[in-house]
Amino acid sequence: MPIINSQFSPNFWFKNPHVNTIFSNRIKKQKTPKYFRKRFETLDNDFFDVDTILSESDTAVVILHGLEGSSKSGxxxxxxxxxxxxxxxWAMNQKSCSGELNLKKTSYHSGRTEELDFLLNKIIDNYRKIYIIGFSLGGNITLKYLGENAQELHPKIKAAVAVSVPVHLNSSVVTLQQRKNWFYQNDLLVSLKKKAIEKLRREDPDSAKILLMEKVTSFIEFDNLYTAPVHGFADADDYWTKCSSKQFLPAISIPTLILNAQDDPFLSNECYPYVEAIGNDQLYLEVPKYGGHVGFLESSGRDRWYLRRLMAFLKQY
Structure with missing residues (x-):
């Protein structure tokens, strides 16, 4: 489809990507909806938790958070x-993101779609329509799932949105390693390393990997030491290459909006899939000039602009 001309126009302060990213996710007062938690036990004797707000609607939206987020992220x-x-x-918590470590050595990662598929199969009979919204890592999972399951996708799954999504993981990691983005990488690594060390100690308290994990300072080190070997990838580059959703975009068969800000500090140039959007009449790409990473605030006193944008897009289907 033609590239969408975005109408997002923030005030002066929120044209700074770091202000938009940090204020919206760390400072802005957040909503406090009342969730009801459901735990799903998976076929591999593990579990993941989903927080729900149910009102007997015939339509559901499944929401996926970003790296080290949760259903309680702002x-x-x-x-x-x-x-x-x-x-x-249905607000998913990826494994180990609901406040409790999952039981297995494996965890979640950018390309793991099993839990999304499991949840959709569990709830599909209860609804007339289902939409999927993914943020950042959750957006990559969403797009990968839609592409790799395009031919078998249940007809009740009507449309999807991916926001601030690193569709090309290899180059996004390089972008996050830049000095100007050091804060974001370090912030995420603190949480990732803590969980990984807990799991390593649970498996083997004397594991040499614990000391190595404590010394990790970058995503490439973390993914080489933990994500790749635990989940069956040869190394970090193999993991990123196989799990990047960009390669799955041409196959997507339902209306899907990708909303990536031009100034997103997490995204590389390869994360703006213009060619793929033009070549697939189900794929819509909107690239506002501003917005940061999962920010999109117009001013400090307003809700995120994309709430209205996403609702308008999904209601068409």
């Missing part, structure tokens, strides 16, 4: 509250 709370006024909300 941007998830805000969109869950907003969409629950019309539809049932």
């Amino acid at each position: 941007y998830i709370l805000e969109i869950a509250d907003y969409f629950s006024k019309m539809w049932d909300v």
Whole structure:
């Protein structure tokens, strides 16, 4: 489809990508919707948790958070509250992100779609329509899932949105390693390393990997030491290459919006899939000049602009 001309226009301060990213996710007062938690036990004797807001609607929206986020992340709370006024909300927590470590050595990662597929199969019979919204890592999972399951996708899954999504993981990691983005990488690594060390100690308290993990200072080190070997990839580059959703975009068969700001500090140039969008009439690409990473605030006193944008897009289907 033609590239969408975005209408997002923030005030002066929120034209700074770091202000938009940090204020919206760390400072802005967040909504506090009342969740009801459901635990799903998976076929591999593990579990993941989903927080729900249910009102017997015939339509549901499944929401996926970003790296080291959860259903209680500010941007998830805000969109869950907003969409629950019309539809049932299923806010996923990836494994080990609900406040409790999962049971297995494996965890979640940018290309792991099993939990999304499991949840959709569990709830599909309860609804007339289902939409999927993914943020950042959750957006990559969403797009990968839609592409790799395009031929078998259930007809009740009507449309999807991916926001601030690193569709090309290899180059996004390089972008996050730049000095200007050091804060974001370090912030995420603190949480990732803590969980990984807990799991390593649970498996083998004397593991030499614990000391190595404590010394990790970058995503490439973390993914080489933990993500790749634990999940069956040869190394970090193999993991990023196989799990980047960009290669799956041409196959997507339902209306899908990708919303990536030009100034997103997490995204490389390869994360703006113009060619793929033009070549697939189900794929819509909107690239506002501003917005940061999962920010999109117009001013300090307003909700995120994309709430209205996403609702308008999904309601068409």
